[in-house]
Amino acid sequence: MPSYTVTVATGSQWFAGTDDYIYITLVGTERCSEKTLLDKPLYNDFERGAVDSYLVRVDENLGELALVKLEKRKYWVHDDWYCSNISVKTPGGDIVEFPCYRWLVDDTEVVLRDGRARLPQDDKTSLVKQHRKTELEMRQKTYRWREWQPGFPMSIDANGHHDLPRDIQFDSEKGVDFKLNFNKAIQNLLLNHFMNMFQSSWDSIDHFKKIFLKIGNAPSEYVMQHWKEDFVFSYQFLNGCNPVLIKKISKLPAKFPVTNEMVTVSLERQLTLEQEVKAGNIYMVDYEVLDGIKANDSDPKTPQYMAAPICLLYKNTQNEILPIAIQLGQTPGEDNPIFLPTDSQHDWLLAKIWVRSSDFQHHQTVTHLLRTHLISEMFAIATFRQLPTVHPIYKLLIPHVRFTISINTKAREELICERGLFDKANATGGGGHVQLIQKTMKTLTFRSLCFPDMIKARGMDSKQEVPNYFYRDDGHKVWEATKSFVSDVVSIYYSSDEKVQGDDEIQAFVKDVCDNGMKDFHHCGFPRSLESREELIEYLTIIVFTASAQHAAVNFGQYDWYSWIPNTPSTMRQPPPDRKGLANITLIMDSLPDRGRSSWHLGAVWALSQYQDDELYLGTYPDEHFLEKPVNAAMEMFRKSLAEISSAIKTRNQELKIPYDYMSPNRIPNSVAV
Structure with a gap:
């Protein structure tokens, strides 16, 4: 009697094992096996991390093995099971792999396809075509x-994390509970004493050290010591948490006269301002999108304020970019003066503080939340809806959407919801962050998600003209390595542009993003179809890069740059000055966050800057979704390229006062998961 040897691997995450009954049915092109209980008497099967083998006997050969059906039935109480993969040795000695990597919950069944990646047009039999269709319908x-x-x-x-499909929930919900992590941060930072001291101002700038010095690191301590310097102020536009706004200008806007x-005292080349503009030495950061956004009014006892500044910057003869003029509002006039480095020390410092606070609002809501978290979630949902597990692009993308839907659902439950943690300390809390995203969506473009295009559109692409822009330099390297890897994978499965055009599933995926994910936002220019391999490669590179490198660049430096509160206040308690000569240390202290909000802010940026305990970094793919040797070779080449980039960044950083490693691949998680 012929027999098949079935080897079952149970996942190693918490609670992956089960005591429930597990049945298997082998489905071949000729016939099916009987449903067989996988059980070893006197042996505890399916323990966490276990690999168990069983014999499945059949009366006749099944033909080519196509599918495996797993069924889980309750033994005593329902006990979820995480199956990593099934390996089947046929009577002829062949090994057929069936990747699973999913949870079986309650009384359920899962039908697995063998692990070879297939485009929809490559499937010929009705059996596998129907399996593909049924999987997507479910x-x-x-x-x-x-x-x-x-x-x-x-x-x-989904209303909450518990409503999500088990396969995309966090293994341990505690690890991503914002309230729990925030309380942990408060404990670690020893901030309990200050938490409820709202409306209580700090006595001096130095008193911020009472909360800052509990957990210090080299970057944050450097910021504390040098935050008043113009160089550190402008350096953050290049390599801080929000390095996506600075742009070279070809003329001064009328609204910024x-x-x-x-500024002549700040110019070093004996050129006029107009000549410096033409020479390419003048840059600008404009927070126009913040204009009209409602400031947080959740605490009527302490009004909070926002501004929409414009900052002019100059590249001097030492190739340093420095601020030379700041206007705190969008409409010029006597009540909206232009602040200059030649003004009083306190006038200039307060103007810079306002810019930094505005930068924080833009960073958290637009650069971080919208352009990495929400955009990546949209791609993730479409992936699950339109690409079956056998599709090579599903296999490519699945590591880069890991936990993204889950972290965003948690954020909607606890962080950015009404009366959530975001409201506690941020000027855009209380609904301003919602307004800001709604306003930004009116001008968002698909092309702006393409890293090289985004850099070039701001005139920041020349390394010679704009040196020391490490976000750009490292980002380009990671983008090219990622695009090369994606190109290798696409080339394996798509031999021509016609293959892309004829792939109904990839076309449905792109259409779902455009028509549903970006519903009512057709002006953003998301493609509705893809016509060539090159278009597919760029589309997929955008997805992978946004979820990995771009998110890392704008997330994990938050404690470094934001923990010294005066450098980047999360809110301001006095309105922006409407004339020069008002600022003094008293006004600055009254404007900066109070003790309670400072503590909330510090706890939040510490918690958001932490890596997951089980973080998987770019190029790390422990789940073997791909079985093809050419793909594994492409993965190895990708890892080699990433390692070379990490090594080069480490070498460069040894020469820098402020090391930049947010785009170092060994610090870039695969997905948006925190």
Whole structure:
């Protein structure tokens, strides 16, 4: 009697094992086996991390093995099981792998396809075609779109983390509980004493050290010591948490009437301001999108304020970019003066503090939340809805959408919801962050998600003209390595542009993103179809890069740059000055966050800057979704390229006062998971 040897691997995460009954049915092109209970008497099967083998006997050969059906049935109480993969040795000695990497919950069954990646047009038999269709129909019922807020990209249809499919939930919900992590941060930073001291101002700048020095690191201590310097102020536009706004300008906007007389003392080349602009030495950061956004009014006892500044910067003869003029509002006038380095020490410092606080609002809501978290979630939902597990692009993307839907759902539960943690200390809390995303979505473009395009559009692409822009330099390297890897994978499965055009599933994926994920935002230019391999490669590179490198660049430096509160206040308690000569140390202290909000802010940026305990970094793919040797070779080449980039960054950083490693691949997680 022929027999098949079935080897079952149970996952190693917490609670992956089960005591429930597990049955298997082998499905071949000729016939099926009988449903067989996988059980070893006197042996505890399916323990966490275990690999168990069983014989499945059949009366006749099944033909080519195509599918495996797993069934889980309750033994005593329902006991979830995480199956990593099934390996089947046929009577002829062949080994057929069936990747699973999913949870079996309650009484359920899962039908697995063998692990060879296949495009839909490559499937020939009705058996595998029907399996493909059934899997997607079930996924589309499970992963549904929902509008969390009007004017937002669409998100997952779930009220909370517990409503999500078990396969995309965090292994341990405690690890991503914002309230729990925030309380942990408060304990670690010894901030309990200050937590409820709202409305209580600090006595002096030095008194911020009472909360800062509990957990210090080299970057944050450097910021504490040098934050008042113009160089450190402007350096953050290049290599801080929000390095995506600075742009070279070809003319001064009418709304920012800076004259040559105002800034001539700052210019070093004996050129006029207009000549410096033409020479490519003038840069600008404009927070126009913040204009009109409602400031946080959740605490009527302490009004909070926002501004929409414009900052002019100059590249001097030492190739340093320095601020030379700041206007705190968008409309010029007597009540909106242009502050200059030649003004009083306190006037200039307060103007810079306002810019930094505005930068914080833009960073948290637009650069971080919208352009990495929400955009990545949209791609993740479409992946689950339109690409079956056998599809090579599903296999490519699945590591880069790991836990993204889950972390965003948690954020909507606890962080950015009404009266959530975001409201505690941020000027855009209380609904301003919602307004800001709605406003930004009116001008968001698909092309701006393409890293080289985004850099070039701001005139920041020349390393010679704009030196020391490490975010750009490292980002380009990671982008090219990622694109090369994606290109290798795409080339393995798509031999021509016609293969892309004829792939109904990849076309449905792109269409789902455009028509549903970006519903009502067709002006953003997301493609509705893909016509070539090159278009597919760029599209996939955008997805992978946004979820990995871009998120890392704008997330993990938050404690470094934001923990010294005066450098980047999360809110301001006095309105921006409407004339010069008002600022003194008293006004600055009254404007900066009080003790309570400072503590909330510090706890939040510490918690958000922590890596997950089980973090998987770029190029690390422990789940073997791909079985093809050419793909594994491409992965190895990708890892080699990333290691070379990490090594080069480490060498360069040894020469820098402020090392930049947020784009170092060994510090870039695969996905948005924190």
